[in-house]
Amino acid sequence: MHQNKLLAALVLCGTLLTNCRQPQASETASAAGTAAQAAAAWPDIKKEHRPWTRWWWMGSAVDEQNIERLLEEYAAAGLGGVEIAPIYGAMGHESRYIDFLSPAWMHMLDFTVNKADSLGMGVDMTQGTGWPFGGPQVKPEHAATKLIVQTYPLKGGQTLKETLEVQDPKQRELNPKLQAVMAYSLAGEVVNVTDKVGPDGKLSWKPEASNWTIYAAFSGKTRQMVKRAAPGGVGYTLNHLSEDAVETYLERFSSAFGEQNYGVRAFYNDSYEVYDADWSPDFFEAFRERRGYDLRPYLRELVSEAHSDTVARLKSDYRETMGELLLDHFYEPWNAWAHQRNSITKNQAHGSPGNLLDLYAAVDIPECETFGSSYFPIPGLRRDSADVRNVDPDPIMLKFASSAAHVTGKKLVSSETFTWLGEHFKTAYSQMKPEVEQVFLSGVNHVFYHGVTYSPEDVAWPGWLFYASLNLTPANSLWPQFSGFNNYITRVQSVLQAGSADNELLVYWPIYDVWSKPEGMEMLIKVHDIDEWLHPTQFYKQSKQLMEAGYSLDFVSDKMLQQASVQEGNIMTAAAAPAYRVLVIPQSEHMSVETLERVIQLAKEGATVVVEALPDDVPGLHNLEERRQELNQLKASLAFTDAGNGIRQMKTGNGEILLAGDVQQALAYKGIQREALTDTGLKFTRRQVNDGKYYYLVNHTPKTVDTTIPLNVTAQAVVLMDPQSGNAGLAASTTENNRTVVRVQMKPGEALILHATSGQAPGMVAWQYLEKAGAPIAVNGDWALRFTQGGPALPADQKMSQLKSWTELGDKKAEAFSGTGEYTTTFEMPAKSAEEYVLDLGKVNESARVWINGQEVGILNSIPFETRVGQYLKPGKNTLKVEVANLMANRIRDMDQKKMEWRKYHEINFVNIDYKPFDASVWKPMPSGLLGPVTITPYTTAAAKEVGLR
Secondary structure: HHHHHHHHHHHHOOOOOOOOOOOOOOOOOOHHHHHHHHHHHHOOOOOOOEEEEEEEEEEEOHHHHHHHHHHHHHHHHHHOOEEEEEEOOEEHHHOOOOOOHHHHHHHHHHHHHHHHHHHHOOOEEOOOEEOOOEEEEOOOEEOEEEEEEEEEEEOOOOOOOOOOOOOOHHHOOOOOOOEEEEEEEOOOOOEEEEEEOOOOOOOOOOOOOEEEEEEEEEEEEEEOOEEEEOOOOOOOOEEOOOOHHHHHHHHHHHHHOOOOOOOOOOOOOOOOOOOOOEEOHHHHHHHHHHHHHOOOOHHHHOOOOOHHHHHHHHHHHHHHHHHHHHHHHHHHHHHHHHHHHHHHEEOOOOOOOOOHHHHHHHOOEEEEEEEOOOOOOOOOOOOHHHHOOOOOHHHHHHHHHHHHHHHHHOOOOOOEEEEEEOOOOOOHHHHHHHHHHHHHHOOOEEEEEEEEEEEOOOOOOOOOOOOOOOOOOOOOOOHHHHHHHHHHHHHHHHHOOOOOOOOOOEEEHHHHHHOOOOOOOOOOHHHHHHHEEEEOOOOHHHHHHHHOOOOEEEOOOHHHHHHHHHEEEEEEEEOOOEHHHHHHHEOOOOHHHHHHHHHHHHHHOOOOEEOOOOOOEEOOOOOOOHHHHHHHHHOOOOEEEEEEEOOEEEEOOOOEEEEEEEEHHHHHOOOOOOHHHHHHOOOOEEEOOOOOOEEEOOOOOOOEEEEEEEEEEOEEEEEEOOOOOOOOOOEEEEEEEEEEEEEEOOOOEEEEEEEOOOOOOOOOOOOOOOEEEOEEEEOOOOEEEEEEEEOOOOOOOOOEEOOOOOHOOOOOHOOOOOOEEEEEEEEEEEEOOOOOEEEEEEEEEOEEEEEEEEEEEEEOOOOEEEOHHHHHOOEEEEEEEEEEOOOOHHHHHHHHHHHOOOOOOOOOOOEEOOEEEEEEEOOOOOEEEEEEEOOEEEEEEEHHHHOOOO
């Protein structure tokens, strides 16, 4: 137990004790004692706290020796687990391929799990190869299905000459089924003539008069195959809407796994990406059962693009039915299969044709996805326009997954992180850090990298690589300093997995407004289409405004509201969910009668509901006028009185409904306090724990924040925890009027965790605040540069009086080099009169490990490249050593310019960020190394008790 605690301390603190000044004789805490106190401030480390990674098995060409070698490297770098994803293979290595789920493949899975377990790591696996679910067990009758509708003109008094059969010969190969034949006259008549079609496909029906159009509906197939399939995984994509198809799909896994799970923690399903699958053979029957009317008479409207109210309402009903079928026929049996084997499920719901909140909530670990890069105004942060995707990640999109987890009381929210964050080989930790921080702020607490590719030891550099970035493999020149970045994520996740989310607002998502669009058929609610279904909505605008103002919130669906209850005035959605203080209903056009009834009932039971505007109408088509009347009667029953400031109030039962165009005004009226710390520009997320609250803060602004901030908590003490270094100390804070005020110092790009505790923090050393800065000491002597590892060849040693990029040394080897270079210099330190000293490396391309006088200070891999170093300095001569790792880009550029073959894969092979053939030969060299200027700045410091707050 003591060894485990020591290991946790080392992981958390490493050797980077950078926020403690050199202990003086009068201080009771030694450096070792300070480290122990810092470690004790953090939760004990579990494997889920560490970042995990998707692990691409190319061709499943794996073997025990390389699995063991790679897992040991991953564990040493600080990864907590792998998610096995079998994928297409590398050319020329076909003899190594192993068919998915074959006995040999299952043996490799078993070996992987056992080895990972011995290293304290976990294993997940995708329940398929490539994506989406599909494979050789999916025969045409169970493949993804599309509705094929063909039309035929028919005049009165005539019979149809054409045979009713699918015209596409490729569809005919898959035996499409005729499901309905409807006749529509110019006079508005609709006749179901399905029973008039003979076995030969001839329609035996002759209308007496008028001109008619015959609509023939067939159950066809999308013919979509599994994308990027691995050996043994090639086949049709699954019909996720069919219970029989899903059961058949899972039978293959039952045969391979039996009643056990082979040690797999979670079975995983990637984003939906099932295209044109807008039908299922039993859809007509399911629609009638679920929506209460027959879809066949509306076949013409279903395939229409007319911008009419009827078409929009019909398609809303159709899309709602698709979502229910996906939930009932895929998610429930899939969950049951995994749970029967003592495993859990992990799923990306985005891209699905359904209510994302309900679909995310249907599994054990909801998973969102970041795709592309975001803009952050952090000075010096590189964002090259050529390496940017067209849609930035949106925190509100990410919150659909975290909201589903929070509302249903689930502990973990995962994220497929850094997909196409930048072009291959050009992404640095400094770019990754704010991106993952945005993920954390959205409620995620279980990061998965996208990703790491398995590569055998005998494959030449850069080894096997997946076609989409990010390539975090041991061949990456940044890998020697990967542990620094992983330790940061580990510290943050150890806090964000503690306790439960602490969000006070529930915001209703009006899904019917999304569904009520006349365009298209099925509606895949995708990450890449947020400009269409999310950004224009009042729900989005209201949620964003509330978050920016300092409110914490989760989204809630119609189904979730039906399952909610009220306890002591708080809305409870699950036993382990936050106690939500207010339900917010943004302005929407459509709301079901059942949902509005439930909202009113929650208020009667004691809840506070803030309504921006009452809904205009009901969704859907069935019994429309009757339901409209019911909705209007409900709205008319709400008797509001004027409460001032544009707020109308209705007391009902033990609660109330506030009708207010200004939602924040209504929240203030009810005394719901926002976190005013956002006025500084800081962003936050909050966790409730037994002894208080955690606040995770980030500074993504261009300015340093050095001020006192208010917290909506009554705390006896606040412990500042630095996730960059693992250090911790007692903050300057004071509490009055149910608020705690605490001092923070954060430069652009920095993060901080505050533990506001209801108890004292005995023995915790005081946090040392930097006060007055002295004149910076320039470290500008001669530097010795020695290249230590990398390639294609180690450049010659260098002596330099001025720091410059490796690409400007006049050495072609240095220009083409990717790896690590070690800088060493000496400098004179006057008598140590200051209480603390801060080392600033200036510009670093791209990551640095620092030693002073032989003692390792730590890894600096993001802006600001600064750290406190007072405890390492001594009067007189000092030695500074800085190991810098650059990007892979320059070496790849050199290989492409020399036309060296390094990418040769089946399927998509290797593409650039725009999905065009990859060619790095046209790139300009990327700046590399330590560019500086390097300075050491003396500071006076003040502990918490010395700054006047405590």
